[in-house]
Amino acid sequence: MTAPDTVDATLRALLADVLGLGEARAAALTDDSGLFGALPEFDSMAVATVLTEMEDRLGIIIDDDEIDGEIFETYGNLLAFSLRKVTD
Amino acid sequence: MPLPTPEHILRIAPTGTQRATLLFVPPLFEEANRTRRTLVLAMRALARHGLAAVLPDLPGQNESLVPLAQTDLHRWQEALAEVSATLDGPVIIASLRGGALIDHRASAAAWWRLAPIGGASLLRTLMRARVAADREAGVTSSLDSLQAEAATAPLLLAGNLLSPAMMGQLGSAAVEPVAPLRTVTLGSGADAIAGTPLWLRAEPGEDGAMAEAIAADIAAWSQTCGIS
Numbered sequence: 001m002t003a004p005d006t007v008d009a010t011l012r013a014l015l016a017d018v019l020g021l022g023e024a025r026a027a028a029l030t031d032d033s034g035l036f037g038a039l040p041e042f043d044s045m046a047v048a049t050v051l052t053e054m055e056d057r058l059g060i061i062i063d064d065d066e067i068d069g070e071i072f073e074t075y076g077n078l079l080a081f082s083l084r085k086v087t088d
Numbered sequence: 089m090p091l092p093t094p095e096h097i098l099r100i101a102p103t104g105t106q107r108a109t110l111l112f113v114p115p116l117f118e119e120a121n122r123t124r125r126t127l128v129l130a131m132r133a134l135a136r137h138g139l140a141a142v143l144p145d146l147p148g149q150n151e152s153l154v155p156l157a158q159t160d161l162h163r164w165q166e167a168l169a170e171v172s173a174t175l176d177g178p179v180i181i182a183s184l185r186g187g188a189l190i191d192h193r194a195s196a197a198a199w200w201r202l203a204p205i206g207g208a209s210l211l212r213t214l215m216r217a218r219v220a221a222d223r224e225a226g227v228t229s230s231l232d233s234l235q236a237e238a239a240t241a242p243l244l245l246a247g248n249l250l251s252p253a254m255m256g257q258l259g260s261a262a263v264e265p266v267a268p269l270r271t272v273t274l275g276s277g278a279d280a281i282a283g284t285p286l287w288l289r290a291e292p293g294e295d296g297a298m299a300e301a302i303a304a305d306i307a308a309w310s311q312t313c314g315i316s
Contacts, residue, residue: 044218045290
């Protein structure tokens, strides 16, 4: 099982890789930071890439029907979803 | 019937004698655009190591006139075999990501692969991008509904119109054994290269240090294989 702080760090590194945020911007993300619709880099292709990388790096499988728009609204939502998946 | 237009091949050669020719196989689809700049920087760095390098367009990709829907992985494998046969040897094939799925049918003295990925994973990401775009447009689709649609007609995935043959081949494509082969990943350690996974990046970037590291690793591998 992946520890919560590891999930947080993995997720930030992943978003930095996919969105080209740089370490400082990735580290500054808070629970309320907007993602899809707020960051111009976060388009539908980026959503898809993030999902596949989450599966690879967190060792989880994400089903089609688990994904709704809300998961990608904020960093906090994405982190909560990831933590739920790794503890399942 | 008119002859097919030959595909464009980008070639960078050292000024003096060349020890060998690198045949670069780019990543597939959008990942090729995201990595092209750094790949070409690596080709320039290789020239300083005395190695020539070519980066061919796959039919249906980059500047090719062939419609993407008319190609599939088998055709790409054939195209690379044809390019390889025209090169001044010895030939070393260097593939990135999905390029490693199509590099085994060409003949070469050695192979080098960076961060190879299975076809199913590539396809899943493309299909998810379509589902996400559909959701934004108020259309409901799923991986299953798209898969069913793709069985009989070309399917548009993230700007790529893919034929049923391409979809089927991608879904089951895995890297094939070749020898001698060196496989490297991104990261640190003996079988890794330090750098950024530019192929994941939403907007194109470049990594000059990674390009130098790619060139140095390939040059060392060519010497290990006795190509000097």
